[in-house]
Amino acid sequence: MQKHISIFLLLFLSLNSFAQDTLQAVKVETKTKSIRKSYKDVANSATMTGKELLKAACCNLAESFETNPSIDVNFSDALTGTKQIRMLGLTSPYLMITEENIPSVRGASQAYGLSFTPGTWIESIQITKGAGSVVNGYESISGQINTELIKPISDIPFFLNAYGSTDSRFELNTHFNKKFSEKWSSSLFVHGNTRVSKNDMNDDGFLDNPLGKQINVLNRWQYTNAEKGWVSFINFRYMKDEKQTGELDFDKDRDRGTTNYWGSEINTEKFDVSSKIGYVFPDMPFQSIGFQNSFNMHKQDSYFGLNQYDIHQKSFYSNLIFNSIISNTMHKFATGLNFTYDDYNEFVSVPNIDGNYDRIDNSIGAFFEYTYDNTDDFSIVAGGRVDKHNRLGLFATPRIHMRYNPWDKAVLRASAGRGKRSANIFAENQQLFASSRVFDVLNANGRIYGLDAEIAWNYGVSFMQGFYLFERSGDIGFDFYRTDFENQAIVDLYAGPQQALFYNGKSYANSLQVELNYELAKHFNLRTAYKYYDIQAEYLSGSAERPLQAKHRFFTNLAYETHIVEGGKQWKFDFTYNWMGQQRLPNTASNPVGERFSNYSPSFSLMNAQITRTFSSVFEMYTGVENLGNYQQDKAILGSNDPFGSNFDTSIIYAPVFGQMFYAGLRFKIK
Template identity: 70%
Template sequence: MHKIIIILLLLPVFMQAQETVKGKVLDENKQPLPGAGVVWENTSITTSTVEDGTFEIPYSTENMMLIISYVGYKTDTLHIMSPQYINHQLVPDNRVLGEVILDKTLASTRRSMVSATNTSTMGSRELLKAACCNVAESFETNPSIDVNFSDALTGTRQIRMLGLTSPYLLIAEENIPAVRGASQAYGLTFVPGTWVESIQVTKGAGPVINGYESISGQINYELIKPVNGDPFFLNAYAGMGGRYELNTHFTKKVSDKWSTSLFAHGNTRVGKYDMNNDGFLDNPLAKQINVMNRWQYIDAEKGWVSFINLRYMKDEKQAGQVDFDPDRDKFTTNHWGSEINTDKVDVSTKLGYVWPDMPYQSIGLQTAFNYHNQESYFGFNKYNIAQKSGYANLIFNSIIDNTLNKFAIGANAAYDNYDERVFIRFNANGSDYDRIDNSVGVFAEYTYDNADNFSLVLGGRFDVSNRLGAFATPRLHLRYNPWESGTLRVSAGRGKRAANIFAENQQYFGSSRSFNIFSAGGKLYGLDPEIAWNYGLSFTQNFPVFNKNAEFTVDFYRTDFQNQVVVDVFNSPRAVSFYNLDGKSYANSLQLELNYELTRHFNIRTAYKYYDIKTDYASLGSIEKPLQAKHRFFANAAYETHVHEGGKQWKFDLTYNWLGKQKLPYTGSNPAGYQMGDYSPAFATLNAQVTHSFSSVFEIYVGGENIGNYRQTNAILGANEPFGSYFDTSLVYGPVFGQMYYAGLRFKVK
């Protein structure tokens, strides 16, 4: 706290007035052009337009010629005599071009040098590297996110950041909280990868605008905008294991101000595969239908912009023994099986207004209404949860005197109605955990940015919740560039959340474990809410090596839990216990990352990660986190040939992941044949993909995952006696299926 006070006392030193040129860049239809380049001639002072087409760049009497450029448009040079506001419209470049060779391509993953938060952006080119079929599978090439399998039944990827699982992340869709509550286990698998335009990954406690729940970080994915979408897009995918997917997008400009897109996605998995010969399916049989209609309204002259999203999704999974037939074997001891059926309906809206004569001032309203219903069983265990949610967020942005000092204020409200029933082994009556959660909060965030080497974001919010009480959430982010090519960031913040212990730990339903809850008198399952502080330090240095660009980043983050809901799988292999922390719990994360442009169009990314994560368990003392490798190494090599006439091009991508040994849950009191030891072995996986573009509108890709064919042979404990006392499908530390190859095509009409 004393550091924050010192920063506030020194703040006036940094708040020296600086004049700027502000403006907006529009296309031929007077629509905003995000990503347009703005640079002072013969200088390195540059910026780019944001989503609404606006920009801001420092002004100096030494600089008079401002260059504005955008791909496909004629570059304009403006003579600027004084600080002013510019409303500039670019003209399309209609010249017929021959062969075009780009000397430098935009990085598929970018880390901002000027943002106060430690945020990296995965663009559409990055998302296509692994032919990701849903967002949960799109992080294989991102070193900041760890991707693990949650169990040996569903094949679902579980993501982690800073060593903590996804419930400690705030996962948002276009800054509206999306994966939470009932959707924690499978929510990211319900978002097709081809629908996504970009993903922003923020380490540490993020801004307070979106809520108070984030502890280890925030993930925000942006969907393709109707105004920018292709009239038609098709992606077809087929993979080993009988997995097939089809994605189509249709976009139409209805009028000068209205555009709409229809997204349709379907996938199925029809093959029964048991590569490790344990009698269980390595991947579930599955089918999903997912449809979304998206509308966008823009009136740039009057400053209005709006989005309306309507979505329906139905997902069905069948897992268990190869010979399991649900019509014949459900709730019998003939064969062990599981079904997970989910229906989702989502409606969200965004309405924003930007003052035409004051582009730095805006007001926006976000709303979302969701219905999520999951009915599932795992052998004789049953878990049903239905969630009806409403969310509203009102934000006002403006400046204090000048654009060096910005602020945002607002209020949001959330409502969740849960209908939750849990049946554990032959308990015919089950347990009901029906409830209503609601909260109302206000927030304020101040940003100082001198448009050069220093920026500060200081935010706070105050919320009142029927489940969490009344509480405050402070957050701080600071960025300082000690020299032109170096960036230092510091962050600190607090997060608070209520743990949905069953929805977040569904992997334990596929076992013979009993569920024990030790009440602390709290308002959710008898447990008190989780509270944690996150502190972070990051430094990035760019430097040349043999006249090529290199980037080195070191991150260190620490999460300290004041209170935590402990998920205890160490006390007994036949039980999972939930209780509040009595002692210490922390997570230290160190990441060293080196990126290098080896040659033109040939980039290498490497990262080493070290985790020190420990929790005090009741009567056991401090133990490291289970199923979490202390040491991880990541490497990605990407090469692209020149783009030849007509859009012909080859792309090659290779990703290597090495995971050190992992602490395993306790199985020592089981009979010898049902024990797994204390640690897993270290292992590595290798993924590769080759893409060939025949033209700018058609391409094919082939690839392989886990090419080294590493498999965890004992993925299911007690597979020979699935109705016995030692059966457990949750002890997964590595791949189950082994190597997998796939192929697909993409076609679009521009």
């Protein structure tokens, strides 16, 4: 009985029935793969393991998806080096991004929050396409990304990772772990990074990447008492991040607030406390109760030339979940209550807008989710929740996921669901502050910046078939998703190059992906995918495709490992190829001839490669290159010769600004 309780405690840590199904199936079906998929999971999900995260220089969460075909990684602007992710053709605000199923990147942290979780802290990442579980909230529209951090109970006593690159970025990660007793364990994670030199690879007079430094500390405590049925976590985190960018000659102490040289600083400070308590009934291991709580303080002070943007957010999140069965384990359910509180203090000073946008958002909701699983060929998860929000009102959120296995190693899935959210139009579009655009919010008498809430329905189907060919395993599959926005906060860059309009409107996003995974030879694996996007919105000028989104994308990853020889010695080789088709660009037709873009960007390719040498079970080194072909956007900044003029714009980025980048690092462990 004690062994069974321990297993259920570990499964319960996610507090998410979808994640539980994934973890159970993973252990049986895809034990050795770095990206794990299940034929029995109800949702269309995949788990990126720690092995996958080591395939590239994923120094933080935003950089962890370079080898995953389901996530598109783009640069948000020409200055900050910030990477933005998209899934199903929609940007990260439409994803629910959680850390151990507690919402983590939302509100004030939307622009830069993904870069605040170091890659070495991550144990695994679960990616779910389509509307997520109602257990986790009502905001998810295109999917969910859940990050599981390394658990103190399974961590090693010491870990060291050092990294350096030719763009003058240096990082150091250290992990310390202590087992105080059979029940208590603690881990201390310390991360620091800095960029110390100025780089201008395209000779436009502006830094390609910001100068900066970050210190990030996390202390985790875990209590596990399998005999009594208890497991709990408590986390304390502090992070301080400073960035400086702009012209090469900009001096922040001398030139801030003047027109001597254009410059920008983005200074962020975060403090988080979170806890999770779970109890599995000893006599009924199928029945459990969990309680999650999180407090977050996020403070960002920033300026972009003469524009200023400050946002301070204090948030509290609480979720109570009860899991049990109806008659037998074929019929399961989860029900509970959650509460969210957000206190925003926001100041915006840009052309046409100058003032405070302070507000308090709070909501309380109840949910119920039913799961039928015959453990053979069919399962269904149907759920709904009702929430009362002080700005969004009283509303319901229905969602459903289905899975059917028509034959061996084949799975057909379908899902549908509704999502609703308040768009933080300034926090989510900070790249526009580094421009001379005049901001204008077309007031609709709504309760969020004068706009109404965003409401969308997401529908999707997927199919995956496993196979053996020439005595090698593989799988092939496709998925198609459509997102219909009844109402969206439209960001209109077609009105003119000197304008940024925000208003309510309708839009849709169609996403098709075809993927093949195949073992070409022993320890030599191929992963390839083609993606097609059709994304349209109703702009004031008429229906048009969304800018800066390639309709066609092609992805290939090749990974090879040698046999492990005596002492743990091994070579690992990884190569990733991305081809991006042309992208519709914002309107620049009224600019002077030298400051215009064509209607569409050219298509281009990017290649990354990495070699890892493991010398023993405790020491390894790696080296790699990003943007192997040295592709750079021809003109990254409009009006760079007159940054305080009317044509200045750093936000129209469709390709890398920095060229070829080499890096190297080492990892050392004490087990």
